[in-house]
Amino acid sequence: MRHVIDKRVPETPVPVIRIRRLTKSYGHGDATVHALRGPDDPETGEPQGVGLDIEQGDFVAVMGSSGSGKSTLMNILGCLDVPTSGRYLLDGVDVGHLDEQQLSLVRNRKIGFVFQSFNLIPRTTALAQVELPLAYAGVRAAERRRRALAALSLVGLGERAGHKPNELSGGQQQRVAVARALVTAPAMLLADEPTGNLDSRSTEEVLALIDGLNATGRTVVLITHEDEVARHAKRVLRLVDGQIVSDLRQAPVDGPPPALHDLGVPA
Amino acid sequence: MILWQTLRFAVGGLAANKVRSALTMLGVLIGVASVILLLAVGNGSSVAVKDSITSLGTNSLTVSSGxxxxxxxxxxxxxxxxxxxxxxxxxxxxxxxxxxxxxxxxxxxxxxxxxxxxxxxxxxxxxxxxxxxxxxxxxxxxxxxxxxxxxxxxxxxxxxxxxxxxxxxxxxxxxxxxxxxxxxxxxxxxxxxxxxxxxxxxxxxxxxxxxxxxxxxxxxxxxxxxxxxxxxxxxxxxxxxxxxxxxxxxxxxxxxxxxDFRITNQASLLTARESTTKTFTVLLGAVAAISLLVGGIGITNIMLVTVTERTREIGIRKALGAPRAVILGQFLTESTLLSVIGAGLGVAAGMAGSHFSIVGIKPVIIPESVLGAFGIAVAIGLFFGSYPANRAASLRPIDALRHE
Incomplete structure (x- = not known):
């Protein structure tokens, strides 16, 4: 059952994420706001853009106060938004050249989203929620059901497959969202403040889940402003005013995430 | 598979707002029923004229002085x-x-x-x-x-x-x-x-x-x-x-x-009367067609509300990798379902209503009007639903997700 979820992408030299000179600005002329700018060019004073590589199997926390550009970065990484300039290679594919149809395919196959506000579809059972990305991928009904149930039991909600979002607690809803994000075995799990709306116990549950996924080789990019949450990551990026100001490695890429390492789980 | 899934989502979407869906269907129902019924009344009166032609004797000529x-x-x-x-x-x-x-x-x-x-x-x-x-x-x-x-x-x-x-x-x-x-x-x-x-x-x-x-x-x-x-x-x-x-x-x-005499042919006299009733039928049909159109606009209206209300859901679906065609299909199915159910009930209501005599005329249903009204209603659902559905499908995922 587990092999469905735990499908490791073969070792490749290509990083999962490679961005080069990426900028994102809103507005025009004097009113232009650079949400992502990177360091300024010393000669022209123009923003040079952000550059970043994220390796296969890494667990990266992107930190920053609100307005620092971390959500903009997350939206671009998730192919929900397009950069103003620069290149973004996801799993070796330049997404800048893809049309809307291909982008939806990329979101479906390569990215699993976990949002702060859960973003479950109302009036839909947990099982149907998790089946949804598989349905869009064109997986047959029986196979879809099997994989969705496997993902739900992985997050510990196998018993609650028939429940609708309003019948689940916040932590349970977020676990459904995690199951939904990982059911297609994406190259990367993108979590935007996944614990922002949760109490401390649910926070621990969801973080443990993400730790576990990373330990099995899934690349995780997590956006947060809490140090507690960032402590789970192997690498911590700090964004201030659209620039990466610090890049701190807390644990090696090919080891277990620090939280599990502390508990003595072998690599 | 996707078709079945789409249909299930559409039914779910309609069931989520039962009163609203029912009222929208009522608009289509009234449109379709009135097309069928009014055309049946017009047809009924022309059938009555035809009957009286045969009862008068089609071969008779009347000579009168003057x-x-x-x-x-x-x-x-x-x-x-x-x-x-x-x-x-x-x-x-x-x-x-x-x-x-x-x-x-x-x-x-x-x-x-x-x-x-x-x-x-x-x-x-x-x-x-x-x-x-x-x-x-x-x-x-x-x-x-x-x-x-x-x-x-x-x-x-x-x-x-x-x-x-x-x-x-x-x-x-x-x-x-x-x-x-x-x-x-x-x-x-x-x-x-x-x-x-x-x-x-x-x-x-x-x-x-x-x-x-x-x-x-x-x-x-x-x-x-x-x-x-x-x-x-x-x-x-x-x-x-x-x-x-x-x-x-x-x-x-x-x-x-x-x-110093006139010869009138009863049949030709009544044929003239029949053409009058045809005009009458066309007028009735036109009035009914307008109500069908109004029903269609009702669908557009409610679908626009639905799309606005579910913008966030559309964003989630897009983030999960729903292609444009699936979103388009989902909302089109919903609007078409509204019109199909409404038109179906309208046909039933029209058929039932034609059993009663209306202002002294026994309505006679024109089979083409039933098929036509049903078909037009369904086409109206597709046509009037396509604008809101297209609007939903063209939403940028990030805008849809940020929608409150």
Missing amino acids: SAAGGARAASSVKKLTVADAKALATDAGASTAIKSVAPVVTTSGTALYGNVSYSPGSIVGTYPAYFETANQKVVKGEYFTDDDVLGSRKVAVLGATTAKQLFDTEDPVGKRIVLGGTPFTVVGVLQAKGGSGFTDPDDVVIAPLPTVQNAFTGFGAVNQILVQAASADTTTAAQSEITRVLLAAHAIADPGKA
Whole structure:
């Protein structure tokens, strides 16, 4: 059952994420706001853009106060938004050249989203929620059901497959969202403040889940402003005013995430 | 698989707002039902006209006095139609194949008495036995009066169904004596009811031999009409020119343009009336089509609300990798489902409604109108749903997700 979820992408030299000179600005002329700018060019004073590589199997926390550009970065990484300039290679594919149809395919196959506000579809059972990305991928009904149930039991909600979002607690809803994000075995799990709306116990549950996924080789990019949450990551990026100001490695890429390492789980 | 999934989501979406969906469907329902019903009413009235054409006898021609050219001549110079004219036609009928029979007709009114029951029939007709066949009047009880009755001026009468009912109620009128304008008549037969389509009831008559009526009421002068039966529907034109020729000779008129009589063809008269009812049907249909259109706009309206309300959900679906076509399909299915269910119920309502008589007209459903109304309603659902669906599908995922 587990092999469905735990499908490791073969070792490749290509990083999962490679961005080069990426900028994102809103507005025009004097009113232009650079949400992502990177360091300024010393000669022209123009923003040079952000550059970043994220390796296969890494667990990266992107930190920053609100307005620092971390959500903009997350939206671009998730192919929900397009950069103003620069290149973004996801799993070796330049997404800048893809049309809307291909982008939806990329979101479906390569990215699993976990949002702060859960973003479950109302009036839909947990099982149907998790089946949804598989349905869009064109997986047959029986196979879809099997994989969705496997993902739900992985997050510990196998018993609650028939429940609708309003019948689940916040932590349970977020676990459904995690199951939904990982059911297609994406190259990367993108979590935007996944614990922002949760109490401390649910926070621990969801973080443990993400730790576990990373330990099995899934690349995780997590956006947060809490140090507690960032402590789970192997690498911590700090964004201030659209620039990466610090890049701190807390644990090696090919080891277990620090939280599990502390508990003595072998690599 | 995706189709089934889409249908399930659409049903779920509609069920989430039951009242709203029901009201939108009601709009389509009323549109479809009114198209079917109003066209059925229009059709019903034209069917009634058609029936009365056949009941009048399609082969009959009516000759009446009066100038075809209008009021250029003084009334005094117009020669009235007489029994002699009818005889001339009847003589000619022997030689011609176009004319089958001739019946002069006088029409008058009076009061009929039976016992202490007094009733004024719509008309009292004096004529020859040929009239019955020409005017498509059939006796159901008793018998027709005969040529002998006419020759002998016998005081016999055949009653229309309405007259018989008014005078005798449940009693059998045959053999009874009634008093018409002071003259006693023996009832020999009762006519089959024809049913009325217009303002006059064709069953409200008393028919008696021509000389008897002339003797009792009108005097032996002019007749009101001469009813001529053509040999068949195809020979009505030939019969018409035959009548013109004979009567022009009888009235010694050389110029056909100065004829002092008119020939009317009942069938053509009613065809004109039928075309009037067609116009009426088209008008009714147009009004109904407008209500169908309004129902369609209702769908657009509600789908726009739905798309706005579910913008966030659309964003989530897009983030999960829903292609544009799936989002488009989902909302199109929803709007089409609204129109299909609404139209289905509308067809049922229209069918049910057509069982009742509306303003005296029995609606007759046009099968094409049922299919047409249903088809147009479904097409309207697709057409009016496509704008909101397209709007949903073109939302940028990031904008949709940020929507509060």
